[in-house]
Structures are given as structure tokens and as C-alpha cells.
Amino acid sequence: QKEVEQNSGPLSVPEGAIASLNCTYSDRVSQSFFWYRQYSGKSPELIMSIYSNGDKEDGRFTAQLNKASQYVSLLIRDSQPSDSATYLCAVRATGQGNLIFGKGTKLSVKP
Amino acid sequence: DTEVTQTPKHLVMGMTNKKSLKCEQHMGHRAMYWYKQKAKKPPELMFVYSYEKLSINESVPSRFSPECPNSSLLNLHLHALQPEDSALYLCASSQEVGGGTGELFFGEGSRLTVL
Numbered sequence: 001q002k003e004v005e006q007n008s009g010p011l012s013v014p015e016g017a018i019a020s021l022n023c024t025y026s027d028r029v030s031q032s033f034f035w036y037r038q039y040s041g042k043s044p045e046l047i048m049s050i051y052s053n054g055d056k057e058d059g060r061f062t063a064q065l066n067k068a069s070q071y072v073s074l075l076i077r078d079s080q081p082s083d084s085a086t087y088l089c090a091v092r093a094t095g096q097g098n099l100i101f102g103k104g105t106k107l108s109v110k111p
Numbered sequence: 112d113t114e115v116t117q118t119p120k121h122l123v124m125g126m127t128n129k130k131s132l133k134c135e136q137h138m139g140h141r142a143m144y145w146y147k148q149k150a151k152k153p154p155e156l157m158f159v160y161s162y163e164k165l166s167i168n169e170s171v172p173s174r175f176s177p178e179c180p181n182s183s184l185l186n187l188h189l190h191a192l193q194p195e196d197s198a199l200y201l202c203a204s205s206q207e208v209g210g211g212t213g214e215l216f217f218g219e220g221s222r223l224t225v226l
Contacts, residue, residue, distance in 0.1 A: 095209055097142045
């Protein structure tokens with residue numbers, strides 16, 4: 001059973017701080033990794049995708065991938081209260097199109 | 112704004128009703144998906160369509176019946192549902208199954224309540 005593991009939180013950070021979200025996955029041959037943000041009662045919104053080892057930056061978001069350790073993370077710099085949401089890590093099932101989701105980490109940014 | 116449109120946004124139905132959820136995308140994607148999401152849980156895959164053909168059925172009960180009339184449309188027909196089927200039903204699309212970037216784009220979801 002292919003699995004994606006996340007710390008469910010809640011993770012609480014003060015406004016302006018860096019939020020660090022972590023994810024591990026079990027399928028060693030996975031190639032595609034994604035972070036989705038989901039506000040309460042809303043659908044998941046894609047915020048980052050990463051395919052190669054290393055860092056990928058987009059505005060205040062940085063995704064980090066380490067395939068050897070089967071680890072992917074998301075850093076949110078200068079966290080804002082509007083970043084408060086559940087962040088879902090997702091891994092593309094090998095040879096298929098569907099994504100396998102972790103249980104999500106709930107982030108709370110306190111003003 | 113999402114480019115995957117789902118209707119209706121909310122649906123309340125009895126256990127003997129027949130209803131349908133609809134999804135439409137205009138991104139030229141050839142893969143479409145139905146996911147089910149219960150409160151405080153991650154999305155769970157139900158069905159995958161690739162080039163309008165069903166490619167994955169995750170052992171979903173037959174009271175859920177998917178249909179892909181063309182590459183832009185995806186329906187989920189509902190019949191004789193149970194209260195435990197109440198959930199947020201999410202439609203998503205991607206460029207291809209197994210190809211492209213792998214990015215899935217979700218619609219806003221249809222929140223279903225079964226009485």
C-alpha cells in the first residue's frame with residue numbers, strides 16, 4: 001500500500017514567521033510531488049509542484065524534495081493569517097494519473 | 112478562478128432519489144477524476160477517466176455510476192445512496208493519465224447530504 005505521511009498538526013506559528021510542513025512517502029519510484037492548500041469547506045488548490053531534487057521557490061513558498069530520503073517539504077515565509085488552512089501533500093501514483101494524498105497538516109497563523 | 116466547474120454546489124437527497132453531479136473542464140485535459148472527501152480526511156479516489164474511457168474504479172459501490180460523455184464532461188450518477196455517502200465530491204482534471212505534469216486541478220466540489 002503506497003502511503004503519504006504528514007504530521008496532522010495543528011501547527012501554530014506567529015504572523016511573519018516561517019512555517020515548515022513535512023511529508024514522507026513510501027513509493028521509492030515516485031517522480032511527481034505536489035502541495036495543495038485547502039481552506040475549510042473549500043476544495044484543494046494546487047500551490048506547488050516539484051519533480052527534481054532540491055528547492056523550488058514561488059513567491060513566499062519553497063518546496064524541497066529529497067528523493068533519497070523520500071521526503072518533501074513546504075516552507076512558507078512571512079506567514080500571514082490568510083495562510084491558515086490545511087496543507088495536503090500529494091504524490092503521483094507511479095504509472096497512473098491519480099494522486100495519493102497525505103492526511104494533511106492544519107496550519108494556524110496567529111496575528 | 113477554477114477552470115473546472117461542478118454543479119450543483121450543494122445537493123440534498125433522500126435514499127430513494129436519483130440525482131447526478133456534473134463536471135466540466137475547458138483546459139483540453141484528457142484525464143478526469145472523481146474524488147470523495149469526508150470531513151477532516153484527505154480526498155479519496157473513486158474513478159479515473161482517460162480519453163473518455165474508465166481506467167480506474169477504486170471498488171466503488173454500484174450506487175455510484177460515472178459517465179464521461181466527451182472529453183470536457185464528467186458526470187456521477189447517484190442512486191439509492193446511504194447517509195454515510197454524505198461528503199464533498201470533487202471533480203479534477205489533468206493533462207493526461209501517466210503523462211504531462213501530473214498536476215490535478217480541482218473544481219469547487221459538490222457537497223452532498225443524504226437524508
